[in-house]
Amino acid sequence: MASRVIPVDPFDLVIFGGTGDLARRKILPALYRRFTAGQFATDTRLIGAARAEMDARAYRAFVREALAEFAPEEAARKKPLAAFLDLIDYVTLDARGEAGWDALAQKTRTGRIRAYYFSVGPSLFGDLAKRLHKHGLAEGDARIVVEKPFGHDLESARALNRTLARHFDEGQIYRIDHYLGKETVQNLMAIRFGNVLFEPLWNSQYVDHIQITVAESVGVGGRGEYYDRSGAMRDMVQNHLMQLLCLIAMEPPAKFDPDAVRDEKLKVIRALDPVAPANVVRGQYEGSESQPDYRTQAENPESTTESFVALKLNVSNWRWAGTPFYLRTGKRLRERASEIAVVFKDAPHSIFGPEAGRHRNILTIRLQPNEGIELGVTIKEPGPGGMRLIDVPLDMTFAEALGSEEADFPDAYERLIMDVIRGNQTLFMRGDEVEAAWAWTDPIIAEWQEAGTPPLPYATGSSGPDDALMLMHRDGRRWREIRP
Ligand code: NAP
Numbered sequence: 001m002a003s004r005v006i007p008v009d010p011f012d013l014v015i016f017g018g019t020g021d022l023a024r025r026k027i028l029p030a031l032y033r034r035f036t037a038g039q040f041a042t043d044t045r046l047i048g049a050a051r052a053e054m055d056a057r058a059y060r061a062f063v064r065e066a067l068a069e070f071a072p073e074e075a076a077r078k079k080p081l082a083a084f085l086d087l088i089d090y091v092t093l094d095a096r097g098e099a100g101w102d103a104l105a106q107k108t109r110t111g112r113i114r115a116y117y118f119s120v121g122p123s124l125f126g127d128l129a130k131r132l133h134k135h136g137l138a139e140g141d142a143r144i145v146v147e148k149p150f151g152h153d154l155e156s157a158r159a160l161n162r163t164l165a166r167h168f169d170e171g172q173i174y175r176i177d178h179y180l181g182k183e184t185v186q187n188l189m190a191i192r193f194g195n196v197l198f199e200p201l202w203n204s205q206y207v208d209h210i211q212i213t214v215a216e217s218v219g220v221g222g223r224g225e226y227y228d229r230s231g232a233m234r235d236m237v238q239n240h241l242m243q244l245l246c247l248i249a250m251e252p253p254a255k256f257d258p259d260a261v262r263d264e265k266l267k268v269i270r271a272l273d274p275v276a277p278a279n280v281v282r283g284q285y286e287g288s289e290s291q292p293d294y295r296t297q298a299e300n301p302e303s304t305t306e307s308f309v310a311l312k313l314n315v316s317n318w319r320w321a322g323t324p325f326y327l328r329t330g331k332r333l334r335e336r337a338s339e340i341a342v343v344f345k346d347a348p349h350s351i352f353g354p355e356a357g358r359h360r361n362i363l364t365i366r367l368q369p370n371e372g373i374e375l376g377v378t379i380k381e382p383g384p385g386g387m388r389l390i391d392v393p394l395d396m397t398f399a400e401a402l403g404s405e406e407a408d409f410p411d412a413y414e415r416l417i418m419d420v421i422r423g424n425q426t427l428f429m430r431g432d433e434v435e436a437a438w439a440w441t442d443p444i445i446a447e448w449q450e451a452g453t454p455p456l457p458y459a460t461g462s463s464g465p466d467d468a469l470m471l472m473h474r475d476g477r478r479w480r481e482i483r484p
Contacts, residue, residue, distance in 0.1 A: 036084070145420050153441075245315075339364055
């Protein structure tokens, strides 16, 4: 069963920061894969832009190297690679200066889709927007893609929204959160709203609690300095975990349309109660024999930045009153594993007696690794041993269900960049959503700063500080094991 590829209209895409890490690792490989999948119309142009002095030829060599490293299988095919490189051009420019912009204006064409990917530090977003406007590049079918972080707090996010709004309409701004481009995350909406099975149970009457875990086994590595100014709350919770929470908790939108979906997500963020200090645990990883601790990696011996955070949240609305949401994310945890688990309540009465034990249905949405959805159901243990119950998974691992070809999902960036070209903003954050998420996050961070308490240490390869386990234990619940 081959998947259907619908070509997009011809477009010009400018990658500001075209020589940076994100361009090399994600954007260029994603574009190349969509190109080889047959999704580009002929006459598409991809233009790298950065301060580095080079011509189109040198930039093509740069792109070839990036693809060899980050899309090696596809890059080994010489013919499509040569055809892809033919689409590539380059302009030397400084976001903060005037040189190079006229050249860029000449290379992009009016009367067609023009997309500008801001793959540069956020301090340059305003400069880019301003200069695009000034040079007539914001007119017509133009759109911008803005990378995270979108602000550092509510005030800076508001300021950034205001700056972008001076030059672009909200309908032209694509704030990327690559978690929303994940196949399983979108499948979550299909599962919820495409089946009658789940929605009647999707509320506090039947759901005991929901857990969201985004665990990384790596530390902050080379990003230590940047990360130390951010921390897990800003780097992960305010954006990625919040988006996952929204998709789980939102009401069914009237239709699968950008504003209908984003209106519902916004309502979830606004329904979040402020979080009491007792419902937050912060941690910072210690070193191991072979690995340095957080402070060494962050090059800040006094750092009080959290590399782990766990929270208990309440969504105060009719659907969720009384069903807590537990979120945790951190670095240097035991495995790289991300999942959402919807833990249903016990059956109201066990006809099998106390010896049958406690059994619960759990719907698990695995984001990485092995994207898939699993529903735990209770059945009779096979054999002559009487009515003994066991829990088994009804597994919807896509690789098995759909065959390897279908399961070879486009990377989140592939899908999201194509959505930008198609003009579909459903999977991108709206300005008011981002601001609402900061408005909820800011007081939690302010409280930490005021209290001045350092994060709790946790061992490399663990599940985080013990207090995070207690966050659930004290409610008579427990975290699911962090495992791939
Ligand atoms: P990076 O490796 O430092 O690259 C920055 C790029 O911007 C380079 O191409 C640089 O080239 C260009 N640049 C810097 N100053 C410029 C200026 N004044 N005018 C024009 N171009 C300029 O950064 P990155 O890791 O690719 O990250 C880019 C953005 O994506 C950041 O906002 C980051 O937070 C976000 N992001 C990155 C990742 C990731 O995995 N890397 C993940 C999520 C989000 P020149 O120095 O030659 O100008």
